[in-house]
Amino acid sequence: MSALAIDVTGLVKRFGDKIAVDGVDIHMPKGEVWGFLGPNGSGKTTTIRMICGLLRASAGEGTCLGYDIAREADQIKMSTGYMTQKFSFWNDLTIRENLEFVARLYRMTPLRQRVDETLETLGLTDRQHQQAGALSGGWKQRLALAAVTMHAPKLLLLDEPTSGVDPQARRDFWDEIHRLSTNGITVLVSTHYMDEAERCDHIVYLANGKLLTEGRVADIIQESGLVTFRVEGDSVRRFAGALQQLDGVDHVSYFGNALLVSGTQREIIEHAVEAATDASVRWQEVRPSLDDAFIALMARAGGDRRVHA
Amino acid sequence: MTMGSDTFARISAIFLKELVQMRRDRLTFAMMFAIPVLQLVLFGYAINTDPKGLPTAVHVEEQTPIVRTLLQALETSQYYDLVMQTDDPRKSAALLARGEVAFVVSIPAGFTEQLIRGERPQLLIEADASDPAAASNAIARADAILTSALRHDLTGALKSLNPGPNPFELITHAKYNPEGITQYNIVPGLLGVILTMTLVMITAMAMTREAERGTLENLLAMPVQPLEVMIGKITPYVTVGAVQTLVILVAARYLFAVPFIGAIWPLLLGVVIFVLANLALGFTFSTIASSQMQAMQLTFFFFLPSLLLSGFMFPFRGMPHWAQWIGEVLPLTHFLRIVRGVMLKGSTLVDLHVDFLAMTAFALAAVIVAMLQYRQTLD
Ligand SMILES: Nc1ncnc2c1ncn2[C@@H]1O[C@H](COP(=O)(O)OP(=O)(O)OP(=O)(O)O)[C@@H](O)[C@H]1O
Numbered sequence: 218m219s220a221l222a223i224d225v226t227g228l229v230k231r232f233g234d235k236i237a238v239d240g241v242d243i244h245m246p247k248g249e250v251w252g253f254l255g256p257n258g259s260g261k262t263t264t265i266r267m268i269c270g271l272l273r274a275s276a277g278e279g280t281c282l283g284y285d286i287a288r289e290a291d292q293i294k295m296s297t298g299y300m301t302q303k304f305s306f307w308n309d310l311t312i313r314e315n316l317e318f319v320a321r322l323y324r325m326t327p328l329r330q331r332v333d334e335t336l337e338t339l340g341l342t343d344r345q346h347q348q349a350g351a352l353s354g355g356w357k358q359r360l361a362l363a364a365v366t367m368h369a370p371k372l373l374l375l376d377e378p379t380s381g382v383d384p385q386a387r388r389d390f391w392d393e394i395h396r397l398s399t400n401g402i403t404v405l406v407s408t409h410y411m412d413e414a415e416r417c418d419h420i421v422y423l424a425n426g427k428l429l430t431e432g433r434v435a436d437i438i439q440e441s442g443l444v445t446f447r448v449e450g451d452s453v454r455r456f457a458g459a460l461q462q463l464d465g466v467d468h469v470s471y472f473g474n475a476l477l478v479s480g481t482q483r484e485i486i487e488h489a490v491e492a493a494t495d496a497s498v499r500w501q502e503v504r505p506s507l508d509d510a511f512i513a514l515m516a517r518a519g520g521d522r523r524v525h526a
Numbered sequence: 527m528t529m530g531s532d533t534f535a536r537i538s539a540i541f542l543k544e545l546v547q548m549r550r551d552r553l554t555f556a557m558m559f560a561i562p563v564l565q566l567v568l569f570g571y572a573i574n575t576d577p578k579g580l581p582t583a584v585h586v587e588e589q590t591p592i593v594r595t596l597l598q599a600l601e602t603s604q605y606y607d608l609v610m611q612t613d614d615p616r617k618s619a620a621l622l623a624r625g626e627v628a629f630v631v632s633i634p635a636g637f638t639e640q641l642i643r644g645e646r647p648q649l650l651i652e653a654d655a656s657d658p659a660a661a662s663n664a665i666a667r668a669d670a671i672l673t674s675a676l677r678h679d680l681t682g683a684l685k686s687l688n689p690g691p692n693p694f695e696l697i698t699h700a701k702y703n704p705e706g707i708t709q710y711n712i713v714p715g716l717l718g719v720i721l722t723m724t725l726v727m728i729t730a731m732a733m734t735r736e737a738e739r740g741t742l743e744n745l746l747a748m749p750v751q752p753l754e755v756m757i758g759k760i761t762p763y764v765t766v767g768a769v770q771t772l773v774i775l776v777a778a779r780y781l782f783a784v785p786f787i788g789a790i791w792p793l794l795l796g797v798v799i800f801v802l803a804n805l806a807l808g809f810t811f812s813t814i815a816s817s818q819m820q821a822m823q824l825t826f827f828f829f830l831p832s833l834l835l836s837g838f839m840f841p842f843r844g845m846p847h848w849a850q851w852i853g854e855v856l857p858l859t860h861f862l863r864i865v866r867g868v869m870l871k872g873s874t875l876v877d878l879h880v881d882f883l884a885m886t887a888f889a890l891a892a893v894i895v896a897m898l899q900y901r902q903t904l905d
């Protein structure tokens with residue numbers, strides 16, 4: 218059996234004459250946590266659906282957990298847990314009833330005990346008799362995670378699991394993901410949050426249905442060739458306009474009382490910052506943000522399109 | 527700016543939005559035109575409250591000009607359609623029991639001779655009165671039709687035979703429902719109508735609800751087969767159907783005193799097949815419809831002809847042939863024959879085998895279409 222949890226090549230999905238996913242390759246080893254990123258409509262959800270057998274690929278092929286994605290959807294469904302982007306459990310069932318339903322579909326025994334354990338692990342025991350429809354976003358997300366993990370899947374496909382969830386709940390959620398990962402579960406998680414991306418072993422970035430880049434966070438930043446300076450000082454914001462105009466400066470963004478100035482050539486930026494500011498400011502080189510790296514990579518892929526703050 | 531123009535602006539904003547949404551939901555939009563057209567056709571052309579051309583068997587034991595005159599008169603009246611001759615009273619009784627004919631006209635041997643001698647011979651018309659509305663007009667007219675035919679015919683030398691108002695005695699037997707009580711016909715029929723309405727609609731909605739609320743994606747992502755989903759979803763409603771059946775049968779007996787002549791089990795078998803047919807159809811609708819609204823529309827589109835063409839509201843045999851053909855496809859038509867046959871006529875499985883087969887065929891077809899329609903992916 219392959220050491221890859223997901224091994225797909227040239228995945229294409231057309232809806233009518235619209236191409237949602239356009240030749241995506243993913244080769245993901247078992248046991249890792251991968252982040253799936255990309256702008257709205259870039260094809261993340263569609264790709265995940267093809268991987269777990271919910272959509273038929275228009276072209277391309279591959280396996281998920283060693284099972285063919287076109288022909289062995291049933292086996293794939295047995296050993297993956299897919300958390301949909303939109304909450305898709307039954308609002309008119311209680312938390313417990315939802316979990317019992319899932320447990321029965323996967324033929325888990327002893328049923329009561331397995332449900333009790335899951336409720337306990339995810340801290341849902343006190344709320345087990347609440348109807349899902351009445352839960353707040355964070356609790357719904359917890360219910361969904363409980364439901365897709367309780368059959369002990371080997372692979373978790375999580376589609377924007379933390380959108381609309383508060384910071385504490387997001388942190389708890391990620392702790393849970395890493396706990397599962399330690400136990401050997403492979404996790405592919407789509408997200409728009411860069412801090413979440415940084416928690417991943419590896420990132421896959423889609424743009425317009427194509428794979429723009431992939432790799433470790435540090436590698437992607439390096440690949441972008443971006444250099445960022447953090448400029449601080451009293452009322453430093455007044456320099457933003459001037460900095461933005463300079464050649465060699467790709468991007469200026471506000472960061473509290475500081476400005477982050479990014480570009481691809483260190484010397485040019487250094488000179489530019491010096492020229493455009495005065496003695497009252499201090500500046501130092503910092504690690505470029507993942508955001509900026511993606512934007513730079515996008516701009517480069519799309520030709521000379523410059524991205525402004 | 528006055529309040530009035532604000533109100534107008536807001537009303538027109540909503541009006542425009544509704545207009546766009548209405549046009550976008552193609553199926554509902556189409557139904558808004560299809561249903562009135564269907565109603566026009568059904569009410570305008572198919573339904574006939576004065577049913578004519580009712581199939582009639584004749585059992586004559588002599589062939590004389592006078593007998594031929596009488597039969598000819600029945601035929602030309604258009605109420606009776608003389609479709610066959612029988613020579614065995616038992617055979618004609620069976621034809622009536624199976625509903626293949628609505629009337630049996632019997633003219634005994636020696637009829638003509640007795641008529642000529644002025645002895646007022648008997649002419650018997652047996653009618654299937656399980657649907658009183660179907661038979662009543664034809665029966666009411668029979669005497670006038672036959673008497674006037676004789677008056678026309680008995681001329682010349684035979685004119686002397688034509689003295690009294692009635693040269694023969696017409697005997698009519700309204701079988702299965704001698705008093706012509708409409709409840710005997712309506713209440714058993716209601717069983718079929720109520721089962722159709724609730725079961726088709728409930729199942730049609732049950733599946734679309736999953737799609738509309740987004741839970742379908744979740745269901746499809748879990749290891750469960752289409753047939754399993756179908757059976758699992760339908761079974762609770764089978765129970766609902768069983769309770770409805772019980773309530774109606776009890777009401778038929780104790781509130782309306784409808785006779786129950788036959789055995790219960792052919793009826794129950796009929797209910798089971800009928801319920802399955804309706805559930806499978808509802809499931810098919812739910813795979814076609816993309817919203818609960820559409821599911822409702824499809825249900826109504828099916829329910830309307832079922833109600834009107836099955837023989838529930840209007841006599842089946844009184845409809846034009848094309849309408850009868852459509853009626854023969856609908857499971858309710860056959861179910862009504864089974865329920866009325868068993869309860870009012872004491873019909874057996876053998877008597878009703880055609881209806882059982884037709885209903886089973888419909889159920890199978892609906893299951894197959896439902897299975898083909900059901901997608902295991904979101905495509
Ligand atoms: N069922 C469908 N029919 C037609 N087009 C679709 C369908 N599903 C997705 N699309 C289109 O495919 C493209 C990719 O959509 P997808 O949902 O995969 O993007 P995404 O990366 O998940 O976006 P988001 O971050 O907003 O969730 C979009 O342009 C979308 O409109």
Ligand SMILES: [Mg+2]
Nearest residue numbers: 261262302376
């Ligand atoms: Mg998405």
